Amino acid sequence: MSLLEKELEKKVEQDYILEAKNIKKYFPIKGGVFKREVGQVKAVDDVSLSILRGETLGVVGESGSGKSTLGRVILRLLDPTEGQIFFENEEISKMSNRQLRPYRRDMQIVFQDPFASLNPKMNVQELIEEPLLVQTDMSKSARKEKAISLLEKVGLRPDSRLKYPHEFSGGQRQRISIARALALNPKFVICDEPVSALDVSIQAQVLNLMADLQDEFNLTYLFIAHDLSVVKHISDRVAVMYLGRIAEIAPKKNIYETPLHPYTEALLSAVPSTDITAKREKIILKGDLPSPSNPPSGCAFRTRCPKAHERCSLERPELINVSEGHFVACHLYDN
Amino acid sequence: MTQNTLLDVKGLKTYFYLEGKKVAKAVDGVDFSVNPGETVALVGESGSGKSITSLSIMKLVGKPGKIEDGQILFNGKDLVPLSDKQMTTVRGREIGMIFQEPMTALNPVFTIGNQIKETLIRHKKISKAEAERKAIELLKLVGFPRAEETMKEYPHQLSGGMRQRAMIAIAISCDPKLLIADEPTTALDVTIQAQILDLMDEMKKKFNMAVLLITHDLGVVAEYAEKVMVMYGGQIVEQTTVENLFLNPKHPYTSGLLESLPSLDKDVERLGAIKGMVPAAHEFPSGCRFSDRCPHVMDKCRAANPELVTVEPGHNVRCYLYE
């Protein structure tokens, strides 16, 4: 792209397919004999983000940081406690199930464990046809044709369509979930750890497939994973989550080459590298992720942060814009 | 083999006898050795036979599995013919073990303190008071600052990383000469993984333990091991120093794995995927077990399985390209 073209592009109104504003999702903790609410798990605690049409936004963070909950709230599989969600500029956060129906076609999800998400009593053809049956008035033969073409797209043999999920390997089952998610020609797909359960050689096959399908169908992905190398490979931008909040969000290059948040730095340094000539300095964080039902005051990361200072326990850092597209929530940057 | 080899596995075969006369050759002719104080990694994808190799060394393979052939020389003594009773003095005392999911190895109804003390009393024949003191010392060593309180806690009260620390405390409690760690950090987040692997490395140096580190993560191999074996289809396909493996990989499977790995240190447009999938242990292809996925396959590869041969000093490869 020439410089001029870049400048022109910037001027065009950004085409956001999805915008989430100040999303909170609190789960009640019930206790005692009367099962009263004794507290709250702040799984997602004030997250805002926007996703451009056709891009892949990666979301990384440790287990329990709220990645899956965020994904489910965005798709309205869970109701947000607070906040707004816009899909193609329409607010979907307050819609009834009935109003949501046409939007459900455009937004799909692929889960980590395809075994748990595929009904074991349905064969592959039935699995792929199910969304078509529920959402469209396609004829039986048209559905079958679509199922076969989808199987081919995801690299499975059409004659495998009469087999059941348990007859496939993990990688093949993930291909079936992807075919099923694509049945209704969605525009936006949330991928929640889609390759985490797969061996590396199979993981590479599925990642390549997802990249091809994105090009072919102009898909937008929200790609959730805990593997930082996988997220780097597939994403255009990356959000780093910690205890229900975004610590840093930026174009991929910034996150991986010039990370600013102490948590992002530590996370990257902890990834074991196969490059034995490049000796990176490891930052070993102390302790575990605190409980999201009782997060530390101020900055949620302060109990493990090597750069924590007095202000960090008193004031919660907000996301601030440090350079183009690069936002970080840390007091080191908001003087 | 040098004079002071600690563990010397020779021609190990462990088979599972399945329904319908099927035989799963989970481990099918594995040779390797571990010297005192060194970390040797066993790496491969799921189903390649890593865990069954380690369980065989501990003589923990149950029915329908059986050690079919081979020797497991530990300090020169073969473990294969030993009875279960004789093995109890080896397990936990001379060879410590850490598993992927510490919850399955820790007893949920006993406190952490009780479990460490029990191991100490059984193997070391020391008094209760002495065991108590030693257990607290061990917990402090593996990073529990409030060790006295941790002694009284139950496994479910600890996080995954803390449970793995407790497992390490138990595993090293009797000063084993060999620690077998089977995917010790696979269930953990990367920041906790770094803590645990560093702790293992520190303990290894402090007590001059050897470590057999089983993992599917090539990054973990690169950072923590000295020697490495790549397993595929129940056999070792490449065996060398860590440096050689990453700078000069030879087996097509090893190169394929390295190319399919997304990395923080380099950018690639497209990952190099290996076609097909890992074969099940009861239906390996005839000839070379990688032949149905190998981009360099030749006629002879389908006819007979190549031997593991030394192609350069200290570098063994099982592939006809190097004959």
Ligand SMILES: Nc1ncnc2c1ncn2[C@@H]1O[C@H](COP(=O)(O)OP(=O)(O)OP(=O)(O)O)[C@@H](O)[C@H]1O
């Ligand atoms: N239905 C629920 N009820 C109560 N708490 C919940 C519920 N779902 C999630 N949580 C809690 O919310 C927090 C965030 O969970 P979430 O599943 O979103 O994390 P995650 O980042 O996807 O983790 P992982 O990497 O393990 O998948 C956790 O503390 C979790 O225990």
Ligand SMILES: Nc1ncnc2c1ncn2[C@@H]1O[C@H](COP(=O)(O)OP(=O)(O)O)[C@@H](O)[C@H]1O
């Ligand atoms: N109890 C068992 N019965 C039958 N086959 C088994 C059993 N345990 C393991 N296997 C087979 O042995 C092979 C190697 O298994 P394992 O050592 O657990 O692999 P890894 O640890 O490398 O993932 C696999 O093909 C597996 O299916």
Ligand code: SF4
């Ligand atoms: S705000 Fe303070 S505690 Fe939080 S990341 Fe920044 S320096 Fe660390």
Ligand code: SF4
């Ligand atoms: S022996 Fe043949 S099939 Fe096997 S790895 Fe070597 S070249 Fe490939």
Ligand SMILES: [Mg+2]
């Ligand atoms: Mg999740």
Ligand SMILES: [Mg+2]
């Ligand atoms: Mg295993």
